[in-house]
Amino acid sequence: MAKDSASDPGQSGRPELRVLRQDEWNIWYDSLIRAFSGVPEASEERELWDALTELDRSIGAWDGDACVGTAGAFSFRLTVPGGASVPAAGVTMVSVAATHRRRGVLTSMMRQQLDDVRAWGWPLAVLTASEPEIYGRFGYGVGTFHVNAEIDTTRVRLSVPPGTDDVRLRYAVPADVLDVCEAVYARKVPGRPGMLARLPGWERLGLLDPESDRDGASPLQCVLAERDGEVVGYARFRVKPEWDASGPKGSVLLRDTEALDPAAQAALWRFLFDIDLTATVKAYGRPMDEAWQHQVSDIRRCAPRVRDSLHVRLVDVGAALEARTYQAPVDVVFEVEDAFCPWNAGRWRLSGDAKGASCERTTDAADLSLSVRELGAAYLGGVSLGALAGAGRVRELRQGALAEASVGFASAVAPWLPHGF
Numbered sequence: 001m002a003k004d005s006a007s008d009p010g011q012s013g014r015p016e017l018r019v020l021r022q023d024e025w026n027i028w029y030d031s032l033i034r035a036f037s038g039v040p041e042a043s044e045e046r047e048l049w050d051a052l053t054e055l056d057r058s059i060g061a062w063d064g065d066a067c068v069g070t071a072g073a074f075s076f077r078l079t080v081p082g083g084a085s086v087p088a089a090g091v092t093m094v095s096v097a098a099t100h101r102r103r104g105v106l107t108s109m110m111r112q113q114l115d116d117v118r119a120w121g122w123p124l125a126v127l128t129a130s131e132p133e134i135y136g137r138f139g140y141g142v143g144t145f146h147v148n149a150e151i152d153t154t155r156v157r158l159s160v161p162p163g164t165d166d167v168r169l170r171y172a173v174p175a176d177v178l179d180v181c182e183a184v185y186a187r188k189v190p191g192r193p194g195m196l197a198r199l200p201g202w203e204r205l206g207l208l209d210p211e212s213d214r215d216g217a218s219p220l221q222c223v224l225a226e227r228d229g230e231v232v233g234y235a236r237f238r239v240k241p242e243w244d245a246s247g248p249k250g251s252v253l254l255r256d257t258e259a260l261d262p263a264a265q266a267a268l269w270r271f272l273f274d275i276d277l278t279a280t281v282k283a284y285g286r287p288m289d290e291a292w293q294h295q296v297s298d299i300r301r302c303a304p305r306v307r308d309s310l311h312v313r314l315v316d317v318g319a320a321l322e323a324r325t326y327q328a329p330v331d332v333v334f335e336v337e338d339a340f341c342p343w344n345a346g347r348w349r350l351s352g353d354a355k356g357a358s359c360e361r362t363t364d365a366a367d368l369s370l371s372v373r374e375l376g377a378a379y380l381g382g383v384s385l386g387a388l389a390g391a392g393r394v395r396e397l398r399q400g401a402l403a404e405a406s407v408g409f410a411s412a413v414a415p416w417l418p419h420g421f
């Protein structure tokens with residue numbers, strides 16, 4: 001654990017790292033907001049993050065009374081291929097004051113944090129990066145991507161599957177139907193790698209609706225999809241009215257949507273496409289394989305753009321590779337490089353299939369050589385080891401091992417992170 005008492009700040013010239021205390025949270029959070037060029041002020045969002053911060057898993061770097069570095073971790077459970085829910089540190093709120101940048105403060109916090117995660121016995125750490133270049137040096141690989149789309153709904157039509165017309169839609173006050181939306185979300189979590197089981201309090205994230213973020217759009221709205229009186233899906237969104245000389249050009253700003261079956265999901269998307277006086281659906285952070293991409297008449301007019309999402313770090317290579325399953329049998333020896341967490345370095349034999357896996361130290365000859373960063377990228381099944389080999393980042397030492405591992409690691413469902421943190 002990070003030390004919880006002062007050593008000699010000032011004398012060594014290095015900020016002191018220690019576990020965050022509740023009475024320090026405001027200074028700590030102000031420092032974070034400043035590093036993100038924000039304005040420290042009272043807000044709904046601030047109140048939520050105060051409630052959600054896990055103090056004993058958060059680190060502050062202090063130079064005297066000044067907080068000059070912040071790093072937090074949430075105790076998430078992450079769905080991995082095969083459907084298991086695996087403990088993962090959700091690394092968050094990382095910042096270093098501009099007065100102390102590029103002196104190794106981030107590096108010292110990452111050192112402390114990964115040692116802590118190992119001590120907690122969690123096999124994974126995950127994060128979303130403000131800039132993708134920062135975290136590779138600490139062994140994180142980009143494990144999921146998502147799509148940001150701006151769909152021209154004046155031109156793009158949606159073809160829907162049979163049963164869509166049987167789904168009934170109704171407006172509801174988002175807070176009033178939170179429980180039923182959460183129940184739908186909970187049923188979706190095991191089915192897609194990258195999804196996060198909801199921790200207590202996190203349901204509030206879906207309702208966060210500060211006026212300062214609306215930029216002229218409506219407050220958050222919710223539509224439920226029902227079949228036979230049962231809620232089978234929901235969409236939460238805002239509508240931003242806009243006009244130009246040719247008429248209405250409003251936007252539908254999708255916050256989130258989940259549904260239990262394809263017809264319910266299609267009914268919700270069709271609704272979003274058809275809202276009167278709007279011309280665009282802005283859907284950001286959507287799964288790479290979501291059905292609407294194959295239901296639209298013109299994908300080009302949806303302007304899809306791909307972005308990195310969840311960065312994955314195997315903190316305990318053996319435990320992490322054992323925690324997931326493999327869609328085809330795999331029996332390979334990895335030679336793993338891990339300069340930042342040397343306890344992972346060396347040879348590991350992974351034997352697994354769709355039922356389970358074992359991953360143990362071995363002295364056998366290696367079949368594939370790679371760094372822990374590539375294992376993190378491939379871990380959730382969305383990035384192919386073959387593609388990483390094509391990029392020169394994985395080396396095949398036994399012929400056939402690359403194809404075997406690439407097929408085994410792949411996920412039939414694209415991994416996806418449902419929300420930022």
Ligand SMILES: CC(=O)SCCNC(=O)CCNC(=O)[C@H](O)C(C)(C)COP(=O)(O)OP(=O)(O)OC[C@H]1O[C@@H](n2cnc3c(N)ncnc32)[C@H](O)[C@@H]1OP(=O)(O)O
Nearest residue numbers: 092093094095096101102103104105106107127129130133
């Ligand atoms: C999970 C999250 O919360 S993501 C949010 C990250 N935070 C931010 O983006 C807020 C604004 N930025 C900052 O607070 C800081 O600049 C940080 C946290 C990104 C970096 O902190 P520093 O203490 O300056 O980093 P540190 O000195 O330890 O740098 C370590 C290495 O990373 C490199 N590095 C640091 N930041 C960046 C960056 N933004 N882009 C590229 N490289 C970077 C450094 O050059 C250094 O490289 P070297 O080892 O080859 O010399």
